[in-house]
């Protein structure tokens with residue numbers, strides 16, 4: 111039995127896949143996006159953080175076996191099924207704990223299962239896991255490799271390889287673009303993204319996610335350094351018409 115670390119389970123989620131869902135946040139992420147709003151989910155290990163406003167300390171991260179996590183999900187599964195939903199595995203980066211995720215998915219055969227991923231993983235892992243799900247929500251932050259390294263700390267080679275695989279896999283997918291002002295909201299990035307996914311066999315839509323300045327408050331609350339490498343006050347550009355030119359449906363969330 112595999113164990114893993116989660117840092118939250120959100121009930122009644124409505125933006126993490128179809129219907130009303132549970133979202134499980136797996137702890138740990140190999141990226142360090144300049145706009146990340148879940149700093150408590152980046153370190154793979156449980157950690158103690160102190161709220162500087164209240165002085166209250168809290169441990170983020172709970173170690174569970176796959177059976178324990180599946181058991182918790184199943185407690186309310188009928189309710190979520192009745193509302194067209196299921197469970198979504200998010201993070202952090204859920205693919206950072208592949209054995210734990212894979213075993214948990216295998217224990218939930220009758221539930222609609224979604225993963226929300228950056229796509230940063232070994233291709234073999236990505237291929238195995240996505241075929242255990244009903245929907246993949248994949249972030250595609252930017253196509254340009256130099257910018258990706260600059261703003262996330264990682265090369266996007268495996269992400270683009272996994273994206274190409276996803277597009278021809280037949281697994282339903284939603285491509286999500288976090289719209290970061292002045293970083294990836296230019297016409298060139300939108301067009302290059304559309305070019306990559308235009309022939310996808312099972313693309314549901316593209317979702318453009320606005321950047322929220324509130325991310326900074328969480329860092330401040332827990333005394334974590336936050337130095338975004340972009341102008342947080344600038345308005346993002348949302349070019350849904352570029353995706354329409356490629357025959358792709360896109361929405362702004």
Ligand code: SF4
Pocket residue numbers: 139140141142143145146147148151201202203228
């Ligand atoms: S991939 Fe997601 S969780 Fe990881 S650093 Fe980027 S925004 Fe944060």
